[in-house]
Amino acid sequence: xxxxxxxxxxxxxxxxxxxxxxxxxxxxxxxxxxxxxxxxxxxxxxxxxxxxxxxxxxxxxxxxxxxxxxxxxxxxxxxxxxxxxxxxxxxxxxxxxxxxxxxxxxxxxxxxxxxxxxxxxxxxxxxxxxxxxxxxxxxxxxxxxxxxxxxxxxxxxxxxxxxxxxxxxxxxxxxxxxxxxxxxxxxxxxxxxxxxxxxxxxxxxxxxxxxxxxxxxxxxxxxxxxxxxxxxxxxxxxxxxxxxxxxxxxxxxxxxxxxxxxxxxxxxxxxxxxxxxxxxxxxxxxxxxxxxxxxxxxxxxxxxxxxxxxxxxxxxxxxxxxxxxxxxxxxxxxxxxxxxxxxxxxxxxxxxxxxxxxxxxxxxxxxxxxxxxxxxxxxxxxxxxxxxxxxxxxxxxxxxxxxxxxxxxxxxxxxxxxxxxxxxxxxxxxxxxxxxxx
Amino acid sequence: xxxxxxxxxxxxxxxxxxxxxxxxxxxxxxxxxxxxxxxxxxxxxxxxxxxxxxxxxxxxxxxxxxxxxxxxxxxxxxxxxxxxxxxxxxxxxxxxxxxxxxxxxxxxxxxxxxxxxxxxxxxxxxxxxxxxxxxxxxxxxxxxxxxxxxxxxxxxxxxxxxxxxxxxxxxxxxxxxxxxxxxxxxxxxxxxxxxxxxxxxxxxxxxxxxxxxxxxxxxxxxxxxxxxxxxxxxxxxxxxxxxxxxxxxxxxxxxxxxxxxxxxxxxxxxxxxxxxxxxxxxxxxxxxxxxxxxxxxxxxxxxxxxxxxxxxxxxxxxxxxxxxxxxxxxxxxxxxxxxxxxxxxxxxxxxxxxxxxxxxxxxxxxxxxxxxxxxxxxxxxxxxxxxxxxxxxxxxxxxxxxxxxxxxxxxxxxxxxxxxxxxxxxxxxxxxxxxxxx
Numbered sequence: 021x022x023x024x025x026x027x028x029x030x031x032x033x034x035x036x037x038x039x040x041x042x043x044x045x046x047x048x049x050x051x052x053x054x055x056x057x058x059x060x061x062x063x064x065x066x067x068x069x070x071x072x073x074x075x076x077x078x079x080x081x082x083x084x085x086x087x088x089x090x091x092x093x094x095x096x097x098x099x100x101x102x103x104x105x106x107x108x109x110x111x112x113x114x115x116x117x118x119x120x121x122x123x124x125x126x127x128x129x130x131x132x133x134x135x136x137x138x139x140x141x142x143x144x145x146x147x148x149x150x151x152x153x154x155x156x157x158x159x160x161x162x163x164x165x166x167x168x169x170x171x172x173x174x175x176x177x178x179x180x181x182x183x184x185x186x187x188x189x190x191x192x193x194x195x196x197x198x199x200x201x202x203x204x205x206x207x208x209x210x211x212x213x214x215x216x217x218x219x220x221x222x223x224x225x226x227x228x229x230x231x232x233x234x235x236x237x238x239x240x241x242x243x244x245x246x247x248x249x250x251x252x253x254x255x256x257x258x259x260x261x262x263x264x265x266x267x268x269x270x271x272x273x274x275x276x277x278x279x280x281x282x283x284x285x286x287x288x289x290x291x292x293x294x295x296x297x298x299x300x301x302x303x304x305x306x307x308x309x310x311x312x313x314x315x316x317x318x319x320x321x322x323x324x325x326x327x328x329x330x331x332x333x334x335x336x337x338x339x340x341x342x343x344x345x346x347x348x349x350x351x352x353x354x355x356x357x358x359x360x361x362x363x364x365x366x367x368x369x370x371x372x373x374x375x376x377x378x379x380x381x382x383x384x385x386x387x388x389x390x391x392x393x394x395x396x397x398x399x400x401x402x403x404x405x406x407x408x409x410x411x412x413x414x415x416x417x418x419x420x421x422x423x424x425x426x427x428x429x430x431x432x433x434x435x436x437x438x439x440x441x442x443x444x445x446x447x448x449x450x451x452x453x454x455x456x457x458x
Numbered sequence: 459x460x461x462x463x464x465x466x467x468x469x470x471x472x473x474x475x476x477x478x479x480x481x482x483x484x485x486x487x488x489x490x491x492x493x494x495x496x497x498x499x500x501x502x503x504x505x506x507x508x509x510x511x512x513x514x515x516x517x518x519x520x521x522x523x524x525x526x527x528x529x530x531x532x533x534x535x536x537x538x539x540x541x542x543x544x545x546x547x548x549x550x551x552x553x554x555x556x557x558x559x560x561x562x563x564x565x566x567x568x569x570x571x572x573x574x575x576x577x578x579x580x581x582x583x584x585x586x587x588x589x590x591x592x593x594x595x596x597x598x599x600x601x602x603x604x605x606x607x608x609x610x611x612x613x614x615x616x617x618x619x620x621x622x623x624x625x626x627x628x629x630x631x632x633x634x635x636x637x638x639x640x641x642x643x644x645x646x647x648x649x650x651x652x653x654x655x656x657x658x659x660x661x662x663x664x665x666x667x668x669x670x671x672x673x674x675x676x677x678x679x680x681x682x683x684x685x686x687x688x689x690x691x692x693x694x695x696x697x698x699x700x701x702x703x704x705x706x707x708x709x710x711x712x713x714x715x716x717x718x719x720x721x722x723x724x725x726x727x728x729x730x731x732x733x734x735x736x737x738x739x740x741x742x743x744x745x746x747x748x749x750x751x752x753x754x755x756x757x758x759x760x761x762x763x764x765x766x767x768x769x770x771x772x773x774x775x776x777x778x779x780x781x782x783x784x785x786x787x788x789x790x791x792x793x794x795x796x797x798x799x800x801x802x803x804x805x806x807x808x809x810x811x812x813x814x815x816x817x818x819x820x821x822x823x824x825x826x827x828x829x830x831x832x833x834x835x836x837x838x839x840x841x842x843x844x845x846x847x848x849x850x851x852x853x854x855x856x857x858x859x860x861x862x863x864x865x866x867x868x869x870x871x872x873x874x875x876x877x878x879x880x881x882x883x884x885x886x887x888x889x890x891x892x893x894x895x896x
Contacts, residue, residue, distance in 0.1 A: 223798075315790075318790075319791070319794055320794055322790065322791055322794075323794035323795050323798070326791050350789065350790035350791075351787075351788065351790060352753075352757035352760065352785075352789060352792060352793035353757070354790060355790035356757055356760075356761035360661075360761070
């Protein structure tokens, strides 16, 4: 599938109509071989595409998302469609009364919601293989996981089924599936995009963000989601000359898979070649800070699910049930202590990386592992898919995963913003994306 | 003792020197019959007063707090003095290395810290009769409580020992002792005054504020604590013409003591006479919102004390021990649920009172009760001293307690800011303070 800018230009110029584009996407999604789609609303999508086509004939162009097909993670409300969160618990969920604000922003800009996409059950897992509708399958190898929890968005974009998808990220959930499926995923800064109409996982960490096939497409859509004044210029200005890039050298950040390490090294090399100033640095508080993450997520998730879990434990997938059981006994003291440690160590981390604009590091410790595997190459899978991304949910900083220079299974390179906001992080990611394959 | 403005003018004009004023205060505090003083630093206070006197002879005047004696609740750090928090747990606390920022602000403006004042143990109680140094005694009747936890500040100001005191308020702790002792107490909006250097009770509720003998004195000191540009003009402009005053009519807000109800009615009458528009209103969510308070305080306080409490339970007063035991078993779920209910209902309360600038209501349900009494007139004392003030810690709104028109034991009338900030709330309080005795 073409990138968003090409599609947008084709639609604006009349070479491609929204109806043609949406029909094409509907056809592709209907044939989805990756279990990425959980609900398709072809009829409404076509009607909206027709209206948007008509608008163009009347000279009205809403901007670069006019007529562009959008997939939405099934954790996020779309008016008229149920939000099932990948769970049998919500098998009978009624249609949502209204679009989530993030959906409404994209729709107002001309995006056409075509489908609800697969999510790890209640977004409580980074693998994408736990859901009432079965595991999502990685387009690069259908025996392997997509990563999660925005499993459907990553798989659908990677497979070229849809050019843009909306996801959520509490600890990994946009960046990890983007990394494992070889697409670009942006977790915005905490609070930057309203989280209304999104089923919560952990309210002090949840963010709503985007997945697309390339950084320029993502930047175009981000301008809309961010409600910026621009009209989708993409990466402006390009280039990384003078950008100060920090590379954390602690053991904590080291991937288990040497291919990922090579991809990060190639990315750093490309940034240096582009004029960035690279410094190695240390983050000695990272283990203690990271240890707060499972407590915070666990406490907040359990509070959400406790009533349902007591009444209908069998409606949860076994893996989710085990995770909820593991956090049911958390005390208020443990949670308060974790919040306090987080408040104390986030400024310490910020101070440790002072002087750089972004951090560049792996998105995950492993590439896509076999579906259902709890360990791979002796590494426990879940932490491998969470540990390198969740620190930036704790800090609230924006972060993007961009495909690294790798043959075979994709590896994600993560760019986390220290002084740079989302656009700056995408600009750095674009320079990595352009780096030649090793 | 004279009010702050009179003292300030006397000092500025040279009729009273800081040395004379501080000597007078030291003498009064040394004779304290109310157990309000826990530590007196006469030597340093005199040295500072001498330096401030010398400054005046050289033509330097720091502002309306130049040379004014200040008492500080012994929960707040003053450089060179230990912070014992009313507890044997901290009997061996070393001297604090630095002033709390709130102390530093007042000191930089010329205030002279003369004494650390009594606090309910670790500020975890609204009565003021639980502390390693014994109960504080109400100057209006030494067999009765001062209220707490800023017990010493309220008693010392009420007895004319010191013109100004710094306290803290997590649920009641400035307003309740102010009400029971017949002085003015201001709890600023949450976050308005930095809470650094203050021993925490509950970090999502803690505030640092002031107690003084009258609203004008308090307004002068607030200008300094708030770091406003003004030079202590007091209540500017005076009067309440056009101010919209809401009077909540729900059972929840009704005092048990009819004298308090009469004081509130007289206050409302005075405001109406002053040109305020009074409307009665309902706050149907108040019971559910208020029920979150003990969970939030309990969880946060227990997390702070858990390690000490496990090691040295006998160093806590029995009443504090019982309270900590009661909250030791709180689950993360209960705490998260309470935070969520608070986040949901604070906007609901704000909507219910929309259209008014302030609420006027009792500060407490009872006037000062006998020391050690757990019930009075069939009412449990602790909730009677907490229930009407703690909602404004949950909302974060500024609130002041001002003496109502009462003979005998004082009754406090509370003014809580909806649209008005601290200065506006003090302006309304000033109009109540001036109301004639019934």
